[in-house]
Amino acid sequence: MDIAALIAWVVTALGGFLMLGTWIRRGGIHRRGTGATRLPAPVVFGHFALAALGLVVWIVYVVADESALAWTAFGLLLPVALLGFVMLARWIPVRRAHPAVSAAPAESGTVPAERHFPLPVVIAHGLFAVVTLVLVLLTALGIGGS
Structure with missing residues (x-):
C-alpha cells in the first residue's frame, strides 16, 4: 500500500505542478495587490512546500519502513489538505464568475490567474489528494501491509 500511496502522491504532485506553473505564468504571484488573484501566495507556496516535504518524508518511509515517518508524512498532509480546501473554496467563485478564458493573455489583468486552471486537472488533483x-x-x- 505504501507504493500505491507513493504513486498517488506523485500523480497529485504532477497536477499541482501544472497548476502552480499556470498560476505563476499567468501572473498570480504579481497580481496579488491588484485583486486579480484570489489565492494568496503564502497559501499557494505553503501548500506546495508542505506537500513536497511530505513526499520526501514518504519516500524515506518507503525505503526505511519506519512507522514514525509514515505518521510524520500523514501529519504533514493534514495542513496540506486544509490549505488545498482553502484554495478550492477561493477558486470556485473565480471559476463561476469569469467565463471561459482564451489562451491569449488577459487584457489589463482582469482575469485571475487561477481561472486558467484546467478543470479536469483541478478535479484529478483533488481526487488523487484524497486517495x-x-x-x-x-x-x-x-x-494492508507496507
Whole structure:
C-alpha cells in the first residue's frame, strides 16, 4: 500500500505542478495587490512546500519502513489538505464568475490567474489528494501491509 500511496502522491504532485506553473505564468504571484488573484501566495507556496516535504518524508518511509515517518508524512498532509480546501473554496467563485478564458493573455489583468486552471486537472488533483491521504493513513495504521 505504501507504493500505491507513493504513486498517488506523485500523480497529485504532477497536477499541482501544472497548476502552480499556470498560476505563476499567468501572473498570480504579481497580481496579488491588484485583486486579480484570489489565492494568496503564502497559501499557494505553503501548500506546495508542505506537500513536497511530505513526499520526501514518504519516500524515506518507503525505503526505511519506519512507522514514525509514515505518521510524520500523514501529519504533514493534514495542513496540506486544509490549505488545498482553502484554495478550492477561493477558486470556485473565480471559476463561476469569469467565463471561459482564451489562451491569449488577459487584457489589463482582469482575469485571475487561477481561472486558467484546467478543470479536469483541478478535479484529478483533488481526487488523487484524497486517495493519497487515505492510503497514507491506512499505511500508517498498518492496514494492508507496507
